[in-house]
Amino acid sequence: MPFRNLLFIHLVDASEKYGDGQRMLVANEVIEKGEKIWWCTCGDDDEILSRDEILTLCVDYPHLKKFLYWYSYMIADDIYCIPKTYCEQRNNDECCLFNHSCEPNCGFDISDSNNIVALKTIQPGEELTYDYNFLETEPSFTRGMQCKCETKSCVGVLNFDRYRDPEFQEKYLMYMSPYLQQRIRELESKWYSGKCFTRTTIDPKIRSLHALERIAAGEVVAKFSGPIAVENHFIQHSDVPTCFVNHKKEVIAFTALPYESEITLNYNKVLS
Missing domain, CATH: 2.170.270.10 (SET domain)
Incomplete structure (x- = not known):
């Protein structure tokens, strides 16, 4: 099935829900369950930094701290990807505009984690979201973030420990990043x-x-x-x-x- 593009998905202002200057991706028409929505280029265009390297950058360049914290994502417990354009505080792929939800309608394709797919049928006007617990564990730089998804099952504060929950694993394992899947496997022995x-x-x-x-x-x-x-x-x-x-x-x-x-x-x- 072909990928959706910006003719079928558009950006809207989300200041009322998430705060001043925030945006969100919204469906223009029905997107069927299992449909490929987005192919992320982040992995090809990102810089790989350790946790210590990012913390050092935040000390040396405090004006970059918010960008580094919000737009880094984990590929190991202490290894993160960040856009190479972080000095300009500029992202290289609009996939970073998929906001978090505790009841997500999108996730990562198990056959190619660069693909974002629909977890259920998405209606026109519905925001496109995935659960940040698909990408992050406890060392996340956004740990402690107050969730604003407004769903019935909202966890309130994001501690990025949901991958430890067997019910969460059973429901979403196939939609998590390779790092999260590896971390869950490690829990069995380590x-x-x-x-x-x-x-x-x-x-x-x-x-x-x-x-x-x-x-x-x-x-x-x-x-x-x-x-x-x-x-x-x-x-x-x-x-x-x-x-x-x-x-x-x-x-x-x-x-x-x-x-x-x-x-x-x-x-x-x-x-x-």
Whole structure:
């Protein structure tokens, strides 16, 4: 089925719903369920930056912070794409104008995640939306955003943890980005709290687990499903660990851990 184009979809002012200067995409005519609506070129025209690189840019160029936060999207826990034109605060594809909804009518095509498809029949005048939980997890730069979708099932504040909900997975897994699908698969063997995120070093490639927000002493931050070993989680070894493992294979914080603290274990002293 061919893609829709701007003859069938148009931009309208959405200031009343979302705030001054905001816009939204609206259908001009009926769009059938399963129909391909948009092919995003973002992946071809974006720059890949780490979480730390974006945070550094926000410090060095504070006027870019809002743009970097709103128009970055996750491809890994600590890796983000952003338009190469971010210095000009300019987007390269109008797909970024699909707003969030807790009851979305659009999603990503499982056969090609650049495609945006209709999840149900969309009527003329209806706003085109997808759930930002299809793209983001807890380290999202827009975590804590107040949702304005006005649907019956609105979650209120977006914490980007809905991918952990089995019902949400069952309903929307095939419409999520490859990153979200991978993250859900990892939950089966490498569960960690929504208060944590992984960080990846490039050379050598090592993934480590860190606190995304303050973690209280005694709080469960992760859990092993298999043998307690470095290769079975993103938790690295330390002779002075920040956590220990109990008989349930739960990883528990020794003391309160501040933001960015690494989650570590002494594997020479953990329970077998």
